[in-house]
Structures are given as C-alpha cells and as structure tokens.
Amino acid sequence: FSLKTPDGQLAGFDVDIGNALCEEMKVQCKWVEQEFDGLIPALKVRKIDAILSSMTITDERKRSVDFTNKYYNTPARFVMKEGASLNDPKADLKGKKAGVLRGSTADRYASAELTPAGVEVVRYNSQQEANMDLVAGRLD
Structure with a gap:
C-alpha cells in the first residue's frame, strides 16, 4: 500500500x-x-x-499496541511469475525459493509451513525488494 x-x-x-x-x-x-x-x-x-x-x-x-478498526481488508496472496501456477504451496514450492516480508504474517506462515516442507524462504525488508527479486528470477 x-x-x-x-x-x-x-x-x-x-x-x-x-x-x-x-x-x-x-x-x-x-x-x-x-x-x-x-x-x-x-x-x-x-x-x-x-x-x-x-x-x-x-x-x-x-497485546503490544492498539489498533483502529480495519480500513481495508487484504487477504494474503502468493505472487508468482506470469504463467506460473500454484495448487499446493508446500508441494509446488518444495526445493524452490519464496520471498516474504520480514516480520509479517506471511513470514510466520512461511516459517511454520513452508520451511519444514523444503521451501527456501528469503526474507525482505520491503515488498519492493521481493518484487524486484521475483522479476529478476532470484525467487520462484
């Protein structure tokens, strides 16, 4: 955003x-x-x-901070190269690299679900960095 x-x-x-x-x-x-x-x-x-x-x-x-009411709801999504498909993230990404925003809920999901399934999780400080690596072919 x-x-x-x-x-x-x-x-x-x-x-x-x-x-x-x-x-x-x-x-x-x-x-x-x-x-x-x-x-x-x-x-x-x-x-x-x-x-x-x-x-x-x-x-x-x-537990740490107060939140306002939501002003927008955005469900988490996988972003992939054009033409790629993803039916089962754990199976389809096994042995591949997936990028996440460090400290995000996607980071927690990746640590709990993808890493144990054999996915190499790369953490980024900004979404822009992750997007650039995806376009450059450094992520799957």
Whole structure:
C-alpha cells in the first residue's frame, strides 16, 4: 500500500490516507521510513506516533499496541511469475525459493509451513525488494 517514487518520495494508499488524516486533524505530519519488523518497536519507544501500514491484526500484536478498526481488508496472496501456477504451496514450492516480508504474517506462515516442507524462504525488508527479486528470477 506504499512505495517509493523514482525521486525518493513515499506514495501510495497508506500515504494518501495518512495525509488526509493529518489534514483533518489540522496537524503537520512527517513520514518516517521504517522496516516492517521494526514498526511496533519504534511505536513503543515513541520514535513514531502512528503506524500506517498494511499490517494484519493478530492477537500477539494486540497485546503490544492498539489498533483502529480495519480500513481495508487484504487477504494474503502468493505472487508468482506470469504463467506460473500454484495448487499446493508446500508441494509446488518444495526445493524452490519464496520471498516474504520480514516480520509479517506471511513470514510466520512461511516459517511454520513452508520451511519444514523444503521451501527456501528469503526474507525482505520491503515488498519492493521481493518484487524486484521475483522479476529478476532470484525467487520462484
């Protein structure tokens, strides 16, 4: 839901929502980049004031921070090269490389389900990095 433009600016749905909230509250907001797995720790030590990221609400996370109501629901999906098919992730990805966003619910799923099934899980600090490796053929 967010990306970096070629000139280095943050953009995307989360940024648009955040800017609208700041405007409504009549405050000036500053966007801070943070690796996904560092978002909650940064919030807890007040390095940042809020998290606007496509973050799944889990019981573990609810024990650490408060969440608003969902403003968008995005089910997890596998992203693959055009023309590829995936019927059974464990069987179809065995012996292959799959990328996940470090610290995400996809990371937990991959650790619990894919790694024991023989899938090499590669963790990324941003979705853009994972997408680039998929396009470059470094992921299956």
